[in-house]
Amino acid sequence: xxxxxxxxxxxxxxxRTAARIFYEKGYDGASMQDIADAVxxxxxxxxxxxxxxDRLLFEIMNYGMDILxxxxxxxxxxxxxxxxxxxxxxxxxxxxxxxxxxxEITVILHENRSLKGELRDKINTRxxxxxxxxxxxIADVQARTPAPPLLSPKLAAFALLGMINWxxxxxxxxxxxxxxxxxxxxxxxxxxGLLGRS
Amino acid sequence: xxxxxxxxxxxxxxxRTAARIFYEKGYDGASMQDIADAVxxxxxxxxxxxxxxDRLLFEIMNYGMDILxxxxxxxxxxxxxxxxxxxxxxxxxxxxxxxxxxxEITVILHENRSLKGELRDKINTRxxxxxxxxxxxIADVQARTPAPPLLSPKLAAFALLGMINWxxxxxxxxxxxxxxxxxxxxxxxxxxGLLGRS
Numbered sequence: 585x586x587x588x589x590x591x592x593x594x595x596x597x598x599x600r601t602a603a604r605i606f607y608e609k610g611y612d613g614a615s616m617q618d619i620a621d622a623v624x625x626x627x628x629x630x631x632x633x634x635x636x637x638d639r640l641l642f643e644i645m646n647y648g649m650d651i652l653x654x655x656x657x658x659x660x661x662x663x664x665x666x667x668x669x670x671x672x673x674x675x676x677x678x679x680x681x682x683x684x685x686x687x688e689i690t691v692i693l694h695e696n697r698s699l700k701g702e703l704r705d706k707i708n709t710r711x712x713x714x715x716x717x718x719x720x721x722i723a724d725v726q727a728r729t730p731a732p733p734l735l736s737p738k739l740a741a742f743a744l745l746g747m748i749n750w751x752x753x754x755x756x757x758x759x760x761x762x763x764x765x766x767x768x769x770x771x772x773x774x775x776x777g778l779l780g781r782s
Numbered sequence: 783x784x785x786x787x788x789x790x791x792x793x794x795x796x797x798r799t800a801a802r803i804f805y806e807k808g809y810d811g812a813s814m815q816d817i818a819d820a821v822x823x824x825x826x827x828x829x830x831x832x833x834x835x836d837r838l839l840f841e842i843m844n845y846g847m848d849i850l851x852x853x854x855x856x857x858x859x860x861x862x863x864x865x866x867x868x869x870x871x872x873x874x875x876x877x878x879x880x881x882x883x884x885x886e887i888t889v890i891l892h893e894n895r896s897l898k899g900e901l902r903d904k905i906n907t908r909x910x911x912x913x914x915x916x917x918x919x920i921a922d923v924q925a926r927t928p929a930p931p932l933l934s935p936k937l938a939a940f941a942l943l944g945m946i947n948w949x950x951x952x953x954x955x956x957x958x959x960x961x962x963x964x965x966x967x968x969x970x971x972x973x974x975g976l977l978g979r980s
């Protein structure tokens with residue numbers, strides 16, 4: 585049980601459970617008592633670990649951004665070809681949004697207005713870095729194309745983020761469309777929209 | 783002041799104010815007392831008008847769907863050419879999402895999980911009718927194209943809804959991109975993605 589005493593591990597366990605409760609009840613609807621009960625701590629013990637409800641939401645979102653960095657960003661940065669880098673970013677980001685175990689990602693998507701002040705700025709800085717990576721990759725893809733760009737990298741990046749992030753609202757993994765089929769179809773659709781050809 | 787005594791007008795006034803408070807505080811974070819204070823009623827008076835907090839959220843969403851029907855659906859249904867019908871649906875839907883006065887639409891987008899049971903089913907039925915209209919229009923556009931469809935109407939419809947609905951998260955009307963430019967760029971992008979050409 586030595587692992588349980590690692591503070592960062594314990595915080596992550598609390599984050600995972602709290603993310604589920606925020607997802608079910610909303611940030612404003614969930615109380616610290618609800619979360620303390622779910623993680624098996626007293627309310628005082630929970631405050632000792634996370635400081636405040638704001639701070640807990642920040643920790644969840646920061647953890648969600650860690651997952652995004654580990655599962656998507658760190659992998660695609662090694663890909664030299666921008667088209668393949670963009671394709672793998674699409675596949676990885678779709679995977680994060682549709683896999684229910686990454687509920688931290690859903691909290692980032694849904695509770696973006698609940699965080700305030702400095703903590704919100706910190707998360708927004710991390711989000712901006714990711715958006716910038718996508719914009720830059722799109723610009724790199726466009727630069728390899730002889731024709732002039734059809735769409736600004738910024739508008740294209742937000743169209744892509746909208747298509748993918750909106751999946752949490754409607755896509756069900758046990759529905760008729762397999763995740764691989766979805767990722768292929770949305771990747772192809774995006775490249776056609778960006779370049780006017782597949 | 784006779785107009786103020788029209789019950790449906792009064793409900794709509796309450797809806798508009800309550801929508802703003804739900805937007806600012808979240809559905810779970812806003813109390814009926816907050817809303818009563820904002821509309822100048824006692825809490826008992828507010829309950830008399832709207833029945834319950836659930837019912838109030840339903841009325842806001844139902845009003846939002848009325849606005850969508852009036853501003854988009856009723857206009858595009860008269861357009862015989864499916865390509866033009868789809869283009870005008872995109873322009874009209876973008877307009878609803880980015881105009882801040884249509885905060886009822888934002889509540890529909892953001893609080894979709896807060897409504898429960900029969901009231902939720904009623905709103906979902908109206909949403910489904912709109913999604914079906916978009917899917918059918920996409921299928922009509924594809925049927926006019928000699929090449930086989932590149933994407934199912936359903937996946938294309940949700941890609942479009944994601945691109946447009948996500949605008950409420952990032953697009954600012956006072957930013958560098960004009961609404962007309964945005965609507966043109968996203969319309970062109972969608973048709974290229976759908977058909978492989980502009």
